[in-house]
Every structure is written in structure tokens, then in C-alpha cells.
Amino acid sequence: MNRCQFVEDHQRRFGVKRLCDILGIARSSFYYWRRTAPARAARQAADERLAARIRKAHRDSDGTYGAPRVTAELRDEGGQNVNHKRVARIMRAIGLQGVRLRRRHRTTVPDVAAVKAPDLIGRDFTAEAPNTKYVGDITCLSV
Template sequence: MFRNLDAGGKEQRFKLIEQAADIGQVADYCQLLGVSRSGYYAYLKRKNNDRDAEAKRLIHTVYKRYEGRYGYRQIQLFLWQDEGVWMNHKKVLRLMQKLGLQASIRRKRRFNMTYQAAERVADNLLKRNFTAEKPSQKWVTDVTQYRIGERWLYLSAVKDLFNNEIVAYQLSERNNNELVLQTFAKAFAKQKDVTGLIVHSDQGFQYTSHAYHDMLPKVGAQISMSRRGNCLDNASMESFFSHLKTEGLYPYDIRNLAEAQRRIEKYISFYNRRRPQRKLNKLTPVEYRRQFQA
């Protein structure tokens, strides 16, 4: 067992002690082989650090690939999707802390909300149940805004709660009824049969308009609305807009509307096709839908 000890120097002796440690005392083996216990434990520490070297490299690579926007939980999913490596989330957190990597800080923006008397309202059929058993069973929708200088860009989007996919969206410099109607024209062009579909929104003026309330019943869809001033009733859509802005807009120095539009379009494609979600069994929205339809 102890032949050819000089071939690998102290490193070889430490390896032998490690192999034999379960059948004897470390101190006895260290004395027998002429090495110190502190040296042996330093060897074990170096070995463990080396064991994490590849994991650190992968984490750093993925973190940089997505421009430092994500924390350890989303990095864990990207490691699985991009590198085929499933790593415990606690280990990802520990190694990110060692590497000094952290997610970009989310900037919170507050908007003053004013409410006008609604033309037509509907009951809250969704009741914060943001799950669906099949595609086009429940959609949520809303309009958000992004400011560039003195100008505004408005985004209307529709999200399928089955797989959190953005099924349609429309951009405009005008926040009007036409913006929402064009969004749904795109959505219905992709999904012909929406009989029984629940479409949930807040009580924004576009969703209480006569045009909106005439459009959805014609295709067999049901209208659902949040209670006035209660953003949690449409939390799933609010969550998407938050991710869009903090991951796809705020990190960049956007100077004009054209660039903002390009960033939004790029992010929505990324969100649907490249961003895995824990709730979707670590798949992207498109992958999850295709798996269901297979």
C-alpha cells in the first residue's frame, strides 16, 4: 500500500491517508508517512475547492451570458437548460456568493393611478386562480407603458395561463381602444377556437369599452375583470410586465422609441422560447405547450 511514496511527493501521501482514513486514525497515518495533520487537512480543503472549480466556471458563464440580470434560482434553471447540469439551488447560491455574483437590483417605479367611471364591467371569474389545464382556457391581458424622454410607448399583451406564453402583443405610441383590439385580432388569428375561454383584465377604459365587450362574446369568450384598484387580481400579467422591464429594458440605456420597441420584441421572444420556468417543470412556455400537444 505504501510503495512508491516518493513518486508523487506529499500529494501522494495525502491521497493514501484519505483512502485509509476510514480504517484508522488520521494522526497515526500522518506520523507514519511523515506529513503533518494541518498539511493533510489543507490538502482536503484544496481538493474540495477544486471540485467546485467547474461548477463556478459554469455559473459564471451563464451569469455573464444573461448579462448579470438573474439570481440563483433562475441561474439554476439556465444551467439545466443551457449546459445540461442540474445543480442544487443552495449550491448555486453558495458559489454565486463566493464569486460575488448577484442579480441586478430591480428598480421600482410608481405611477399615479386615476379612475374614471367604467362604461361596462364584468364579474371576476378568475378569482386569482392563475392556473389552467389546457391552452386557451384562461388568458390575462393588460397594457403597460414605458417612457423615453418626453414620449411614451404602450404595450398591450395577452398571456395564456396554461404555459405563461405571450400569445399576442401590440406596441403603439397611443394608448387607445385600437391598441387592445389589434392585440386580440392577432391572438384570435393564431387560435381559431376560443369557445369558453376566460379573458381577464383590469377595469381600464379599453376593457370597459363597448367595442371590447362586443368583440369577445362574438368568438365565444367570457369576460372577467379585476375588482377596481386591486392589482393582485391580475398579478400574473403584472408579473410578466415586471420581468420585461427589469430584465429587458431597465438594464439598457435606451435613447429612442425604435430601440425600446426592438428590446421589447426581443425580450418577448426570449421569454417565450428561451427562459425556463420552475412552474413549467423547468421548460420554456413554448416547450411546455409543445410537450402537451405531442
């Protein structure tokens, strides 16, 4: 429940001005929210209709298509022209996502027969004086 809905529900008992002051919202914002309620309801209904079309296109692809391909499918079948951002938003809302096929990049292949480097400092990294122990670290940093 948002704050404007709370004001709408309790306005008869406490008044719009008092509730808006307590909740920290402008009265004009409440009245704008109330005035635009039919448009929001219409958009939600349109999104639900579009969600059904998205589910069908996603199901027809065996769950592999993501938002760009689903958008292309919806455009190919005709009807309402949709934006890929809207399709992505609705897919996120209904919990659908495409399959990501990514090849794993293996940077190092260890030689099992190679001799391991000895631990010359015995995992003791404290030094009594400067320049007596040197330790290095080879870390693979993503570029």
C-alpha cells in the first residue's frame, strides 16, 4: 500500500489535509494520484494482456528467448507495437528470463605432474626488519 492509497482509505475520518501533512506528501500529489488512477488501471490491464502474449512467445521458444527476441516475435506476429524495455520490465515482473549461453574462459590449465612451489616462509608473513621477507601474489584481474 502506498501513502496516497492510505490517504484515500482514511480521508473521511481524518481529512486529506491532516493525513498529507502527517505523511509528508503534498495534497496536489494525492489529487494527481487520484486523478490518474484510471490511466494506471488501464496500463496495468494492458500489461497483463501483453504478459500473456510474452508468456506464449517465451513458451514457444522452449524458454530460451530473452527480451530482445521476444520483442521481435511480438512485432512479427503483429498487433500492438511494443518496446523492448517494456517487454523486459514485464518479463522481470512475471519471472521470465532467457537462456544465457556463455563459454567459460579458462585462463590457466594446471599441470598435474608439475612440482608445486615450496612455502619458504611457512605462512608466517610477519618480518622482524624491513626487506627481510618478500611475498608476491598472482591474481587474475578481470579486464
